[in-house]
Amino acid sequence: VSSTQPLFDRVAIIGIGLIGSSLALALRQSGLAGSIVCGDASEQHVKMAMELELVDEAMTDNAQAVRDADLVILSTPVGTLGGVAESIGPHLKKGCIVIDVGSVKQAVISAVAPHIPANAFYIPCHPIAGTEESGPEAGFAELFQERWCLLTPLPGTDEAALDKVRQVWRKCGAKVEVMEPATHDRVLAMVSHLPHGVAFTAIGAADALAGDLKQEVIRYAGSSFRDFTRVAASDPIMWRDIFLNNREAVLDILRRFKTDLAALEQEIVRGDGAALERRFEHGRALRRGVTGGRFVEPPVLKDAGK
Amino acid sequence: VSSTQPLFDRVAIIGIGLIGSSLALALRQSGLAGSIVCGDASEQHVKMAMELELVDEAMTDNAQAVRDADLVILSTPVGTLGGVAESIGPHLKKGCIVIDVGSVKQAVISAVAPHIPANAFYIPCHPIAGTEESGPEAGFAELFQERWCLLTPLPGTDEAALDKVRQVWRKCGAKVEVMEPATHDRVLAMVSHLPHGVAFTAIGAADALAGDLKQEVIRYAGSSFRDFTRVAASDPIMWRDIFLNNREAVLDILRRFKTDLAALEQEIVRGDGAALERRFEHGRALRRGVTGGRFVEPPVLKDAGK
Numbered sequence: 001v002s003s004t005q006p007l008f009d010r011v012a013i014i015g016i017g018l019i020g021s022s023l024a025l026a027l028r029q030s031g032l033a034g035s036i037v038c039g040d041a042s043e044q045h046v047k048m049a050m051e052l053e054l055v056d057e058a059m060t061d062n063a064q065a066v067r068d069a070d071l072v073i074l075s076t077p078v079g080t081l082g083g084v085a086e087s088i089g090p091h092l093k094k095g096c097i098v099i100d101v102g103s104v105k106q107a108v109i110s111a112v113a114p115h116i117p118a119n120a121f122y123i124p125c126h127p128i129a130g131t132e133e134s135g136p137e138a139g140f141a142e143l144f145q146e147r148w149c150l151l152t153p154l155p156g157t158d159e160a161a162l163d164k165v166r167q168v169w170r171k172c173g174a175k176v177e178v179m180e181p182a183t184h185d186r187v188l189a190m191v192s193h194l195p196h197g198v199a200f201t202a203i204g205a206a207d208a209l210a211g212d213l214k215q216e217v218i219r220y221a222g223s224s225f226r227d228f229t230r231v232a233a234s235d236p237i238m239w240r241d242i243f244l245n246n247r248e249a250v251l252d253i254l255r256r257f258k259t260d261l262a263a264l265e266q267e268i269v270r271g272d273g274a275a276l277e278r279r280f281e282h283g284r285a286l287r288r289g290v291t292g293g294r295f296v297e298p299p300v301l302k303d304a305g306k
Numbered sequence: 307v308s309s310t311q312p313l314f315d316r317v318a319i320i321g322i323g324l325i326g327s328s329l330a331l332a333l334r335q336s337g338l339a340g341s342i343v344c345g346d347a348s349e350q351h352v353k354m355a356m357e358l359e360l361v362d363e364a365m366t367d368n369a370q371a372v373r374d375a376d377l378v379i380l381s382t383p384v385g386t387l388g389g390v391a392e393s394i395g396p397h398l399k400k401g402c403i404v405i406d407v408g409s410v411k412q413a414v415i416s417a418v419a420p421h422i423p424a425n426a427f428y429i430p431c432h433p434i435a436g437t438e439e440s441g442p443e444a445g446f447a448e449l450f451q452e453r454w455c456l457l458t459p460l461p462g463t464d465e466a467a468l469d470k471v472r473q474v475w476r477k478c479g480a481k482v483e484v485m486e487p488a489t490h491d492r493v494l495a496m497v498s499h500l501p502h503g504v505a506f507t508a509i510g511a512a513d514a515l516a517g518d519l520k521q522e523v524i525r526y527a528g529s530s531f532r533d534f535t536r537v538a539a540s541d542p543i544m545w546r547d548i549f550l551n552n553r554e555a556v557l558d559i560l561r562r563f564k565t566d567l568a569a570l571e572q573e574i575v576r577g578d579g580a581a582l583e584r585r586f587e588h589g590r591a592l593r594r595g596v597t598g599g600r601f602v603e604p605p606v607l608k609d610a611g612k
Contacts, residue, residue, distance in 0.1 A: 056611050079579075128526065148526055179522075187522045190512055195534040197392045198504055200589035201566045206496055208562065216485075216493045220434065220454055224537045228501040233593045236586035243574050243582050254571055256514065258564070260507045265560050269550050272386075276549050280542035283506035286513050287539045 007164060008097075009034040012069035014062050014084055015076030016040045016049045018130065018235075019101050021139025022072055023172065024054040030171035039065030040136075041076075050135045056178070063091040071168070074100040079241035082111030089115040096120045097161050101127055102186065103238070105152045105181040107245035113154065121161035126184065127174055128151045128192075132233040137298050138299060145173035152181040189249035192231075193242055197250070200239075201230040222283075313470060314342040314403075318375035320368050320390055322346045322355045324436065324541075325407050327445025329379055329478065330360040335447050336477035337551075345371030346442075347382075354442045369397040377474070380406040380418070385547035388417030395421035402426045403467050407433055409494065409544070411458045411487040413551035419460065432456045432490065433480055433497075438539040451479035457489040459528035490572030495555035498537075499548055500563060503556070504540040506545075 011033040013020045020038065027033045038044050038055045039062035049058040059065055066072050066088045076084050081100055092098065098116055102108040105124050116122040129147040132139065149169040153162055162178075167177045179187075202225075206217050243250060267275045317339040319326045326344065331338045342361045345368035346352050355364040365371055372378050372394045383389050387406055397405065404422055411430050422428040435453040437444065455475040459468055468484075475482045486491075508531075512523050512596040524592060573581045 050520060069340045069430055087548060101326070120311065150526075152522045183519070186519055186525055190515065190523050191527045191531040194508060194511070195530050197570055198508065198567070198588055199534065201563060201570055202591045203592050204566050204585065205500070207588075208566075209496065213489070213492055213496075216489060217496045220456075220493055221497045224501050225497040227533045227536050228505065229593055230533050232586075232589045234582055234590070236590055240579050240582040244579055248573055251571065251574060253511065253569070254574075257511045258567065258571075260510050260514075261504070261560070261564065261567075263505055264507055265557065267562075268553055268557060268560075271553070273546050273550055273552055275540055278545040279510065280506055280538075280545045282513070283411060283509045283538045283540055284540070286509050287535055306409065 006034040007032045007167060008070040010069045011036045011071045012066045013038040013073045013075060014065060015074065016045050016054065016136045017075060018134050018138040019137040020075035021054050022141065022143035025077065025141035025300055027138055032168060032171050037065050045136050052136060054136060054139065062088050066091050068087040068093055070096055072097065072098045077237050077241050078102040078108060078245050081108050085112040085115035089117060092117060093118045094119045097164060097282050098122045099125045099198060100163055101125055103242050104246040105184045109181055121158050123157060123162060123165045124152045125165065130234060134235045142173065146172050149174035150184055151176060151178050152184050153178065185249045186244050189246055189253045193246060193250050194253045196231050196239060199229045203229050204230055274287060312340040313338045313473060314376040316375045317342045319344040319379045320370045320371060320379065320380060322351050322360065322442045323381060324444045325576050326381035327360050327431065327442040328447065328449035331379065331445055332450060338474060338477050343371050358442060360442060360445065367597050368394050372397050373397055376402055378402060378404045380404065382541050382552050383547050384410055384414060385409040387414050391418040393419035395437040398423060399428045400425045403470060404428045405431045405471055407431055409548050411490045415460065415487055423577050427464050429468060429471045430458045430510040431471065436445045437542060438542045448479065453480050454489055455480035455482050457482060457484045458490050459484065474533060491552050491555045495552055495559045499552060499556050500559045502537050502545060505535045509538055515612060539592035
């Protein structure tokens with residue numbers, strides 16, 4: 001029994017993948033939840049959630065899962081959040097807090113908010129955390145430790161509800177910030193969505209090389225190619241939904257990137273050594289955090305045993 | 307005193323940066339070199355090479371440094387190698403082996419080979435190893451451990467000389483392969499030069515964002531952006547010379563990459579979820595080494611103490 005008074009008698013987690021299962025474990029450790037129930041469309045996930053003792057109850061019926069819950073966490077893929085919200089909306093307890101954990105915020109808010117009744121509180125969240133793995137067996141309580149969690153509350157959000165959500169994430173170890181949904185989407189397009197799109201594209205280009213050359217490329221793909229493409233290893237459905245749902249911001253960043261890439265190409269074509277040197281010097285300075293602010297290096301994940 | 311019989315009475319290292327200083331330390335440990343001398347245009351480097359006890363002798367005069375050397379290692383930036391070869395050529399001992407460590411091979415061979423006299427042996431090498439640091443103080447003996455070193459010998463190269471060069475790299479811990487210079491340049495354009503160009507470009511795009519947004523981007527640049535741009539932290543002069551000297555192969559890969567990136571963009575514009583999912587699924591499979599060969603993960607660097 002934890003010394004912390006449960007903040008919520010009953011927590012419902014809808015979607016018990018990497019984020020959902022990690023939240024279940026972190027919430028259990030935190031003592032913030034009296035009991036935890038999960039709903040998931042996959043019977044296999046439901047079975048595993050019970051076997052792994054992630055939750056107290058698990059079921060495939062989301063409407064039933066949210067009944068009597070004081071906190072409902074929507075952790076299904078971004079593209080499904082609207083449908084999930086619609087199906088649970090009529091079954092939410094009065095005064096219940098609903099959060100989502102989607103990697104895109106404007107499109108998710110448009111899809112979810114209309115389905116949350118006026119007597120419940122909806123607070124969009126985005127914990128910037130993940131691994132290359134997915135599914136209920138991938139979860140671990142420390143996933144959010146020292147990671148950012150961005151909250152993008154709607155205008156006029158209840159302060160007490162917002163404060164409770166802050167407490168949830170802080171207890172899970174995250175650093176919490178409040179941000180405008182539009183700013184969130186533009187920032188993430190740059191720091192996360194562009195790198196993913198580019199890494200997938202580089203891997204595709206390597207794959208498209210002719211037979212012998214491709215084999216050599218695969219053999220000598222060393223640490224730089226590995227670091228560069230590590231971001232491309234996570235869940236394809238998640239990434240499909242991110243690109244579909246953050247279309248405008250991603251396309252804007254892609255256009256800037258393509259313009260700059262064309263400029264690099266022209267410098268190479270011209271053999272313009274001075275321009276290339278300036279470009280690389282500037283890039284290194286930025287990378288090292290000399291110019292302007294620092295590119296923040298998040299602390300190393302703490303040991304699971306701590 | 308090492309149990310290994312010195313393979314070379316005298317080794318000259320021209321350019322005592324990260325690679326040169328690491329080779330000096332590794333060669334000393336290996337017992338392959340009777341004595342090690344370095345030549346470097348920078349007086350500061352010469353001073354540090356002596357202070358750090360990297361070599362037995364250090365001087366700014368390269369022609370003097372190579373005198374009586376049985377092995378000469380050219381480890382200056384790619385763009386300077388032709389000039390360095392020209393200045394040392396007349397002073398090389400008969401039967402001397404000359405190697406370079408440039409990241410590009412065809413252009414380097416064209417620049418260096420004409421200056422090596424017929425009674426010496428020139429063998430182009432490329433150890434695929436490096437860190438974010440540069441200069442003589444950045445060197446460490448284990449830099450080449452478990453890393454690839456690609457040799458791109460010219461037609462008719464003396465087998466005994468080639469075998470000695472193999473031994474040098476193997477004693478430094480590297481895995482040695484022989485390859486055609488043109489193949490080398492195309493493979494490296496894909497696994498190394500493209501990722502660097504793209505990472506520098508992404509950093510530049512982040513830097514070009516308007517003030518407030520840029521600050522947010524810098525703040526929330528998490529592990530994916532950090533991994534993705536790590537490759538952009540190394541020496542700007544080295545990268546300028548690589549892009550100038552591997553122009554054709556880099557431009558070819560850049561064109562393929564741009565075509566694929568435009569296809570991704572069009573899928574986003576169209577909102578083509580099925581195409582995006584296929585693309586990301588395929589990328590993940592390739593990244594994980596399921597389709598075709600494995601993207602090789604090199605072993606972790608051994609402890610310096612071993």
